Amino acid sequence: MQQSKPPFRLFLVIAIGVVALGYGVHTYKNVAQRNKAIEESNRLVDEFNECQEAADWKCTERVVRALLEKAPDDKNLQLHLAGSLYEQERYEDCIAYIGTLGYRNEELEYLEKKSKSLLKEMEELGIARSMHFRVEFEGSPNRDDVLEALSVLEVAYDSLCRLFEFYPEKKMHVVLYQSSAYQGIGPRPEWVGAIFDGKLRIPVGMMQYREIYRPVLFHELTHAFVRAMTMAKVPLWLNEGIAQLVDGAGSGKERPPGSVPSLESLAAPFVKESRTDEATKLYWYSLEMVKKMFRVNEGLASKSQFLKFKDCVRDFRYKDVDAALREHYGVTSKELWEQVSR
Numbered sequence: 001m002q003q004s005k006p007p008f009r010l011f012l013v014i015a016i017g018v019v020a021l022g023y024g025v026h027t028y029k030n031v032a033q034r035n036k037a038i039e040e041s042n043r044l045v046d047e048f049n050e051c052q053e054a055a056d057w058k059c060t061e062r063v064v065r066a067l068l069e070k071a072p073d074d075k076n077l078q079l080h081l082a083g084s085l086y087e088q089e090r091y092e093d094c095i096a097y098i099g100t101l102g103y104r105n106e107e108l109e110y111l112e113k114k115s116k117s118l119l120k121e122m123e124e125l126g127i128a129r130s131m132h133f134r135v136e137f138e139g140s141p142n143r144d145d146v147l148e149a150l151s152v153l154e155v156a157y158d159s160l161c162r163l164f165e166f167y168p169e170k171k172m173h174v175v176l177y178q179s180s181a182y183q184g185i186g187p188r189p190e191w192v193g194a195i196f197d198g199k200l201r202i203p204v205g206m207m208q209y210r211e212i213y214r215p216v217l218f219h220e221l222t223h224a225f226v227r228a229m230t231m232a233k234v235p236l237w238l239n240e241g242i243a244q245l246v247d248g249a250g251s252g253k254e255r256p257p258g259s260v261p262s263l264e265s266l267a268a269p270f271v272k273e274s275r276t277d278e279a280t281k282l283y284w285y286s287l288e289m290v291k292k293m294f295r296v297n298e299g300l301a302s303k304s305q306f307l308k309f310k311d312c313v314r315d316f317r318y319k320d321v322d323a324a325l326r327e328h329y330g331v332t333s334k335e336l337w338e339q340v341s342r
């Protein structure tokens, strides 16, 4: 699933180099100084790109401030500074900084408006900034539902940290939304409730249904953990299989009738599947493949298997999926697929 990009994350223009080139007259001394200035700017631009790549907003802020010292009127840099403050949930600082600029454009207006509405919503709902989640709202979700969702998410977060012995460096982004109109980008099939697309999108109305929300939140949070652990592409059967193993909702279900889905369809995003029965099948085969991989029955996997899973998906950054599976589990995805298709 794709991570959504914030609208203000524009690429940094080469203007920095141009600004540096604008320095001085052509004496040898000035040429040397100029080269040094260009080198310094290039180094900062590289660093900026690394910070952005890692979505490290503190680092982005520091680098952009250094670049702004060289080019204080650069509008693109000003936008990046406002954006990095926003991303750090420093909404008051973001609003104050935009206030000092003396102009607005579409992106700055967006950040200012969004910061103000987030502050207002948090105040109205009486919620403090969460330790592990960065929360946004869509629509006007009910306060009790929001508080319940956040407290269950915190419990699930602690459990998953212990299960995988993994402590995410960054906060996870949660969108709590009120109606189905806010379920992420593009039309989604009706069987999709909560989703993870880089952000956890939770329909908070779900909190009215005690029997479903716990597994759903554990499930979606597992996707967020898998992403944070590997930051590489994970085949969908593996991602959905592990999430179901953790949420416990799929265990003990009988094999769905009909043809066996292809390995290709099990690796592609399931949300493309609009038919509920086909989707059910994909989920069932995914869970069975991961259970086979873990060699467990009824989803009772031991702790060490989750640690092995973490090591395996981490290797996806450097290795092909089947090479990593073979190394950690002694099987390939095709072999697992064949075993569950029998």
Ligand SMILES: [Zn+2]
Pocket: 219, 220, 223, 239, 240, 243
């Ligand atoms: Zn899922």
